[in-house]
Amino acid sequence: MMDIITYDRIVAWEEDLRELSEEIAGPLFTRPEPRATFADLVRGLLADVARKNSWQLADHVGHGTAYRIEWLLNGAKWDADALRDRVRDYVVAGLRPEAAGGGPAVLVGDDTAVIKKGDRSVGVAHQHCGLTGQVENCQVICMLSYASERGHAFIDRELYLPQGWAADAERRARAGVPADRDFLTKPQLMALMLERQLAAGVGLDYFAADAGYGRDPDLREFCHRREVAYVLAVPVDLPLVGVRGQSECAGHVLDRLLALGKRSVWERRSCGAGTKGARVYDWTAIAVTVTDQAPAAGFTHTLLLRRSISNPAEVKFFLAHAPAGTAVPELISVAGMRWKIEENNESGKDLLGLDEYQVRKWTPFHRHVTTSMLALAWLAVTRARLGKDPRTKERSS
Secondary structure (H helix, E strand, O other): OOOOHHHHHHHHHHHHHHHHHHHHHHOOOOHHHHHHHHHHHHHHHHHOOOOOOOOHHHHHHHOOOOHHHHHHOOOOOHHHHHHHHHHHHHHHHHHHHOOOOOOOOOEEEEEEEEOOEEEEOOOOOEEEEOOOEEEEEEEEEEEEEEEOOOEEEEEEEEEOOOHHOOOHHHHHHHHHHOOOOOOOOHHHHHHHHHHHHHHEEEEOOOEOOOOOHOOOHHHHHHHHHHHHHHHHEEOOOOEEEOOOOOEHHHHHHHHHHHHHHHHHEEEEEEEEEEOOOEEEEEEEEEEEEEOOOOOOEEEEEEEEEEEOOOOOEEEEEEEEEOOOOOOOOHHHHHHHOOOOHOOOOHHHHHHHOOOOOOOHHHHHHHHHHHHHHHHHHHHHHHHHOOOOOOOOOOOOO
């Protein structure tokens, strides 16, 4: 049944946003002024403002100048990591599967790029940009989303600091990079965020990510060591051990299937809904042994092959690490959850100003990005409540 949007419901949403902002801001700030400015910033990020920079946000919420918002991001004393943890708790409480059998809770990792001018913004460098598929002057942010049948939203973030930045003490100091932040690869940053969720007791059934992360053996080994199930896109040259003990790769598995012709087993299945309807592909699954990498005790490795219906020559590979006996349709469903973070990246940038900050230093950068995460979290949780009593609250303890 379609949920009816009434004036009373809109008023209830406004009140819920106000209460959430006050609840989260309370422990972050010791003074009422930054609490009020924080609430204004969140409200502005959710508003229909052409560009979510300090001046336009200030104008929308009725500030005479951008000073209060700029001070909140640059000068006030508060902890963006504490906000990050509150966002995580709010998202998990609001989006966790409602009951047993309600589908898995999946952590989805990806990185997103923000193209910049100049060389002073923290972490900016000429590096690969996922937006354009080529080298750009940009910042790269590793993001982690929580996704379930109820919705999806960011719960963590880490700025990628290229080696040139990590090794330049003067540049680091100007940008306020913490002294203990060394160079970490993107998969290492992803492992850092996963470890944070495990330490916080976030209930997760799977981790999913694209081949930029799935190809990394250390990230996979982290998941094996911590008994984290995953479905990761992997490259065609993923090293495997053949049935006779010979070395082979994922591409060789596909070659054998193609050699079987009509005897090969492909099953047409949807891996979830997209903006244009169900994402339907041909799938097959084969138990595999990964070279020099055993799964966790009680887990097995399965290679999923996804073939395009319109272009059968287009085949993608996924490595699944899951408890023995896990049904293949469940693994296919998890593979499809990877798109959820792409939707989060798109919404964060197009609607919530995730990439429209006008700050250069480490601390203001994380404050803006994390506040944008809170705005997206509120949208996701509010959407999950549609059809329910708007007075119902789901807050973390």
